[in-house]
Amino acid sequence: MNSCVSTSLPDAAGHYDIFGGRYVPEALVAALNQLEAEFDKAMSDKSFWHELDDLRRNYAGRPTPLTDAKRFSRHCGNVRVLLKREDLNHTGSHKINNVLGQALLTRRMGKKRVIAETGAGQHGVATATAAALLGMECRVYMGRVDTDRQALNVARMQLLGAEVIAVESGSQTLKDAMNEAMRDWVASVDNTHYLIGTVAGPHPFPKMVKEFHRVISTEIRAQMLGRFGRLPDAVAACVGGGSNAIGTFADFIDTPAVALYGFEAGGDGVETGRHAAAIQGGSVGVLHGMRTYILQDADGQTLESHSISAGLDYPGVGPEHSWLAATGRAHYEAVTDSEAMAAFDLLTRTEGILPAIESAHALAGVMRLGQRLAVEQPEAEPVIVICLSGRGDKDVATAIEYFGLTGKPDSATGGIA
Amino acid sequence: MSVPDVAPAVKSSSAAFTAAKAEGRGALVGYLPVGYPSVPGSLAALKALCGAGGDGPGVDLVEIGLPYSDPIMDGPVIQQAGTRALERGVRTTDVFAAVEAVCSTGTQAVVMTYWNLVDRYGVDAFARDLANAGGSGLITPDLIPDEADEWLAASDAHGLDRIFLVSPSSGDERIRSTAAACRGWMYATAVMGVTGMRAASSSAAPELVGRIRTLAPQTLVGVGLGVSTGDQAAEVTGFADGVIVGSAFVKSLLAAEAAGTPDDLSGLRAVLAGLAEGVRR
Numbered sequence: 001m002n003s004c005v006s007t008s009l010p011d012a013a014g015h016y017d018i019f020g021g022r023y024v025p026e027a028l029v030a031a032l033n034q035l036e037a038e039f040d041k042a043m044s045d046k047s048f049w050h051e052l053d054d055l056r057r058n059y060a061g062r063p064t065p066l067t068d069a070k071r072f073s074r075h076c077g078n079v080r081v082l083l084k085r086e087d088l089n090h091t092g093s094h095k096i097n098n099v100l101g102q103a104l105l106t107r108r109m110g111k112k113r114v115i116a117e118t119g120a121g122q123h124g125v126a127t128a129t130a131a132a133l134l135g136m137e138c139r140v141y142m143g144r145v146d147t148d149r150q151a152l153n154v155a156r157m158q159l160l161g162a163e164v165i166a167v168e169s170g171s172q173t174l175k176d177a178m179n180e181a182m183r184d185w186v187a188s189v190d191n192t193h194y195l196i197g198t199v200a201g202p203h204p205f206p207k208m209v210k211e212f213h214r215v216i217s218t219e220i221r222a223q224m225l226g227r228f229g230r231l232p233d234a235v236a237a238c239v240g241g242g243s244n245a246i247g248t249f250a251d252f253i254d255t256p257a258v259a260l261y262g263f264e265a266g267g268d269g270v271e272t273g274r275h276a277a278a279i280q281g282g283s284v285g286v287l288h289g290m291r292t293y294i295l296q297d298a299d300g301q302t303l304e305s306h307s308i309s310a311g312l313d314y315p316g317v318g319p320e321h322s323w324l325a326a327t328g329r330a331h332y333e334a335v336t337d338s339e340a341m342a343a344f345d346l347l348t349r350t351e352g353i354l355p356a357i358e359s360a361h362a363l364a365g366v367m368r369l370g371q372r373l374a375v376e377q378p379e380a381e382p383v384i385v386i387c388l389s390g391r392g393d394k395d396v397a398t399a400i401e402y403f404g405l406t407g408k409p410d411s412a413t414g415g416i417a
Numbered sequence: 418m419s420v421p422d423v424a425p426a427v428k429s430s431s432a433a434f435t436a437a438k439a440e441g442r443g444a445l446v447g448y449l450p451v452g453y454p455s456v457p458g459s460l461a462a463l464k465a466l467c468g469a470g471g472d473g474p475g476v477d478l479v480e481i482g483l484p485y486s487d488p489i490m491d492g493p494v495i496q497q498a499g500t501r502a503l504e505r506g507v508r509t510t511d512v513f514a515a516v517e518a519v520c521s522t523g524t525q526a527v528v529m530t531y532w533n534l535v536d537r538y539g540v541d542a543f544a545r546d547l548a549n550a551g552g553s554g555l556i557t558p559d560l561i562p563d564e565a566d567e568w569l570a571a572s573d574a575h576g577l578d579r580i581f582l583v584s585p586s587s588g589d590e591r592i593r594s595t596a597a598a599c600r601g602w603m604y605a606t607a608v609m610g611v612t613g614m615r616a617a618s619s620s621a622a623p624e625l626v627g628r629i630r631t632l633a634p635q636t637l638v639g640v641g642l643g644v645s646t647g648d649q650a651a652e653v654t655g656f657a658d659g660v661i662v663g664s665a666f667v668k669s670l671l672a673a674e675a676a677g678t679p680d681d682l683s684g685l686r687a688v689l690a691g692l693a694e695g696v697r698r
Contacts, residue, residue, distance in 0.1 A: 022563060183492075187609050187611065
């Protein structure tokens with residue numbers, strides 16, 4: 001495959017070459033067909049886009065700014081880093097883009113209940129938010145390990161009126177939450193929409209979720225041209241399932257001059273086997289309704305993923321990313337927990353922006369890339385836009401533990417001796 | 418003399434249905450996973466399911482489950498047994514030993530598993546080894562005919578049954594095309610949901626079977642999901658060609674282990690006796 005990449009993918013059955021498709025129980029096929037038909041209809045319906053655009057602007061807070069990260073850039077070789085501030089969206093991450101789109105589709109299909117899986121809780125909170133906004137019943141499945149490490153987001157979902165179910169099967173993380181949501185959906189498909197939170201799962205989810213996140217790259221393009229009169233040399237994002245990354249890539253996939261970088265969760269290092277880097281450290285298989293790169297053992301049993309970031313702790317990746325990796329159009333690298341946490345600390349101190357640990361993987365990846373480019377192309381001054389997919393408030397407890405903070409004052413004053 | 422390029426003579430699992438029909442009744446299909454309570458323990462349980470060591474008849478056809486880490490069509494009972502089987506080290510190759518164990522009793526066997534395990538083993542290699550072990554075919558809960566080109570070719574090459582699922586939500590055209598892709602028989606899911614026992618049967622199952630009879634009259638239909646008692650089995654075989662029971666058998670093995678006697682098959686035999694009587698009313 002050369003650099004001429006077709007945008008006609010996926011094909012009508014949701015295949016990106018060998019990736020994607022629909023590996024699902026027959027019981028779900030009718031619902032997937034209904035969803036696909038409704039989505040196709042909505043895409044060409046001006047009133048759908050008008051309502052979604054209104055919610056994006058006047059509810060979610062779009063467009064999000066593009067921030068020139070001058071002090072952070074000093075640590076990135078000769079790269080000038082611009083941050084696409086998805087962290088400033090309502091609910092604190094890019095997840096709201098997808099959730100608003102799917103919630104409107106749910107209403108168009110006449111369904112009154114949504115279910116969702118969540119890892120870090122960002123997608124669960126976003127789904128609960130949209131359900132509250134549109135008056136829908138909402139149930140969120142979350143692995144027991146994640147409900148324990150993200151208690152704050154559990155409470156947020158409950159405040160929003162959602163029911164949170166702790167999943168205690170399997171590894172008790174995101175993949176098991178997705179299994180349980182699928183089981184719910186098989187039994188409830190008549191009145192329920194499964195609001196998948198990433199560009200994974202059976203067709204049409206990868207294609208649909210991409211379209212709802214495309215706005216990220218559409219805005220980047222307009223903001224770059226408007227403010228700098230040029231396109232970026234590259235865009236970069238973290239990749240778990242890959243929704244913020246595909247949104248960041250979408251409008252640039254057919255522009256070969258813009259390089260695409262995805263940074264997967266390397267955990268303790270891909271070589272240790274304790275990671276969540278499906279593309280860098282996995283192989284092709286079938287999981288959660290799609291053919292894609294997954295972490296699996298010799299028999300095809302899914303392996304447990306490991307990452308300090310709950311939102312990236314998933315043993316698969318969206319099928320379009322697998323295809324972009326296989327064709328070489330996008331470059332994927334793994335970033336370890338410690339690299340990500342160093343970048344988390346650095347961005348906070350240099351820019352006054354506390355990033356989600358997920359997004360810190362992209363920051364760390366660009367720091368490494370920048371140092372490499374400084375050697376390879378010392379005369380160049382590349383501009384790279386990093387999608388800052390979420391804010392880090394939810395990760396403060398993890399940071400306290402990781403950095404050994406006490407949560408106590410540095411010193412005291414004013415008391416009487 | 419040249420070796421003819423034909424598949425080994427595998428007997429279709431439809432024979433189990435037609436043999437039952439010759440007795441004027443529906444077929445009883447029983448499910449157990451390989452590897453629970455252990456690999457040897459599961460082989461003993463599978464033989465007991467065929468009637469070995471008991472007083473009465475066994476099932477007409479055995480469905481051997483190959484445990485998978487992410488079984489999205491299974492309820493808590495089968496999940497629990499599968500998780501334990503994986504923790505205790507069950508491997509894909511064990512399923513072929515289980516097929517041989519079942520076939521040694523004279524009962525036919527089909528395998529039920531999620532697609533990634535077959536995909537990883539190699540679709541043609543899996544079909545070859547299944548046929549060589551004496552297996553009759555494969556039930557694929559997360560593979561629809563739309564994605565099954567490789568399996569259609571391999572099952573043709575090795576003469577295996579391919580049992581696809583239909584559900585109450587399947588449209589007429591899908592029932593027709595799925596029936597055309599099936600060989601042996603068709604698995605109709607009686608309710609919208611995952612495996613597990615249910616107290617009441619719904620009207621969805623007879624309605625679905627009625628639609629299949631109209632749309633694909635030549636197709637043998639087994640009905641599964643939720644059946645656990647002789648009464649339910651009698652009711653289902655009143656309108657379908659066979660009834661598929663899983664969780665009720667697995668639950669008896671879980672109970673035996675909980676009681677500290679994982680190799681005690683008396684509970685399994687009691688469940689079997691009730692169901693075997695049910696399909697003979």
